[in-house]
Amino acid sequence: MAIKHGTGQASARGGEFVGTKEAAAELGVSEATMRRWLAEGRIAGRRVGKQWRIARSELGRAVRVPEVSEGELASVGSELLARLDRELSAALGEEDVPLPEELADWASPGAARLIRQAIREGVSDLHIEPGAETVKIRKRIDGLLHDVVTLSRESGKALVDRIKETSAMDATERSRPQFSVVRTQIGGETIDLHLATFPAWRGESLTIRLMHPSRIKLGLEHLGFEPDQLAAYRRIIHMPYGLVLGGGPAGCGKTTTVYSTLFELSGPGVKVMTAENPVEYDIEGMTQMQIDPAIGVGYSQAIYSMMRSAPNIMFVGELLDLQTAEQLVQAAMTGHMVFSLVHAGTTIGIIGRLIDLGLERRMIGSGVRGLFTQRLLRLICPECKVEYDPQDQELTALGLDPHDRSRTFWCGKGCAACNQTGYRGRTAVFEVLEMTDELREAIVAEASPSRLAEIAHAQGWRPLREVALAKLYGGETTLAEATCVAFDS
Numbered sequence: 001m002a003i004k005h006g007t008g009q010a011s012a013r014g015g016e017f018v019g020t021k022e023a024a025a026e027l028g029v030s031e032a033t034m035r036r037w038l039a040e041g042r043i044a045g046r047r048v049g050k051q052w053r054i055a056r057s058e059l060g061r062a063v064r065v066p067e068v069s070e071g072e073l074a075s076v077g078s079e080l081l082a083r084l085d086r087e088l089s090a091a092l093g094e095e096d097v098p099l100p101e102e103l104a105d106w107a108s109p110g111a112a113r114l115i116r117q118a119i120r121e122g123v124s125d126l127h128i129e130p131g132a133e134t135v136k137i138r139k140r141i142d143g144l145l146h147d148v149v150t151l152s153r154e155s156g157k158a159l160v161d162r163i164k165e166t167s168a169m170d171a172t173e174r175s176r177p178q179f180s181v182v183r184t185q186i187g188g189e190t191i192d193l194h195l196a197t198f199p200a201w202r203g204e205s206l207t208i209r210l211m212h213p214s215r216i217k218l219g220l221e222h223l224g225f226e227p228d229q230l231a232a233y234r235r236i237i238h239m240p241y242g243l244v245l246g247g248g249p250a251g252c253g254k255t256t257t258v259y260s261t262l263f264e265l266s267g268p269g270v271k272v273m274t275a276e277n278p279v280e281y282d283i284e285g286m287t288q289m290q291i292d293p294a295i296g297v298g299y300s301q302a303i304y305s306m307m308r309s310a311p312n313i314m315f316v317g318e319l320l321d322l323q324t325a326e327q328l329v330q331a332a333m334t335g336h337m338v339f340s341l342v343h344a345g346t347t348i349g350i351i352g353r354l355i356d357l358g359l360e361r362r363m364i365g366s367g368v369r370g371l372f373t374q375r376l377l378r379l380i381c382p383e384c385k386v387e388y389d390p391q392d393q394e395l396t397a398l399g400l401d402p403h404d405r406s407r408t409f410w411c412g413k414g415c416a417a418c419n420q421t422g423y424r425g426r427t428a429v430f431e432v433l434e435m436t437d438e439l440r441e442a443i444v445a446e447a448s449p450s451r452l453a454e455i456a457h458a459q460g461w462r463p464l465r466e467v468a469l470a471k472l473y474g475g476e477t478t479l480a481e482a483t484c485v486a487f488d489s
Helices: 020-027 033-038 076-091 107-119 153-165 213-218 227-237 254-265 299-308 323-335 347-357 361-367 390-397 437-446 449-458 464-473 479-489
Strands: 003-007 046-049 051-055 125-129 134-143 144-152 178-186 191-199 203-211 242-247 272-276 287-290 313-316 337-342 369-380 385-388 409-412 423-434
Touching: 020 033, 033 051, 033 385, 046 153, 046 242, 046 409, 076 107, 076 144, 076 153, 107 134, 107 153, 107 203, 107 323, 125 153, 134 153, 144 153, 153 191, 178 323, 203 299, 227 242, 227 423, 242 254, 242 323, 242 347, 254 272, 254 409, 272 299, 272 369, 287 299, 299 313, 299 323, 323 337, 323 347, 323 361, 323 369, 337 449, 347 361, 347 369, 347 423, 347 449, 361 369, 361 437, 369 409, 369 479, 385 423, 390 479, 423 464, 437 449, 464 479
Parallel strands: 242 337, 242 369, 272 287, 272 313, 313 337
Antiparallel strands: 003 178, 046 051, 125 134, 125 203, 134 144, 178 191, 191 203, 369 423, 385 409
């Protein structure tokens, strides 16, 4: 298993070179750890007499490390690890299948089994959370958290410390957040474990996100677009230049949509560059940059740098301020296809967000080619899907006529395949807004959001509620899920 990078919090102050004490403070590790990293070549530096000097620019880069051997791990005692493994085995069940070689040296057998089981069950993230007397481990499947096991406080702390040790974090540092990425191969598939610690009141919490870079190659047609939406979205992204903005809450899959878009547009004759924080997927054939405001490299600086590198397509992870918005529009208007993400819940809301940032309405009309927003909606488990007769109040909550019983509704009754939830898998529900001359004129004329929605609807745009209803009527999801999307939008 290879550790991809691991850093603590960093802050930039003046000066080109710093000593080990200041460098350690900026990366959130102990000075002893910094000296060890220098000796092992994990971070570049040079000796000046008996002291190490480290270039400040080096502190913001990923710390590349060799594979970790058992001889480098020390602080968690074998007796405590054995108890931890017994507690995990009792909860997860013993397995006759040997651990995969890629996980054999990571953390402990119990922790490795936890990861392998999570991958098998389609878990998106694991949460190790300290309480007053115990430490709880929970897993997220299809957006909802489920309990896995409750450990003693001693075992829970040992698990967190051990994972930190084997993931290039500083196990002795518990007062600052740390982050690391571990890449491994399981069953022939590349898995990235994104690890983040959080120094909580009752102890250190650890979150492990399980990322599957290979699974992003599914393509736009598998994300959940309705046929008319997919046609509109493809018209937008295949334009020669322009700005495309996506929105939606955290964890709704919008970054995956952008990555799938970049896959469709990339090719031998196309240069794709991205600026992200963090880089969620390391993709062959694209030039990706992880921004780090702590060393003065933010989105604005990244955009300037990308423009000088002559890309065909640019992806900027977040549009947060007026300066970035103006830069993206200028990049779009000078012949680039540009993608970015905005904190807004609806496509009409994205327009409002740009106006709130101070972007001129004329620039919005000139530069923006299309907008999308999305939510994730759980799918009914196909193994236990049954017809369902809803209560009147359930129909009313979604704005449906409770006296109209002409449609058939479905739900999952719960089975082993879906962990008794009735749901298995998720799909995205989209809004896609194609910018037209009439919309541009209305934006410049300071039309209200309701008027913009009226114009868009007349041109084929459908709000999230209507698309959620299409999934409901198609038997893909339940009334409860469709109602959540309707109220969320």
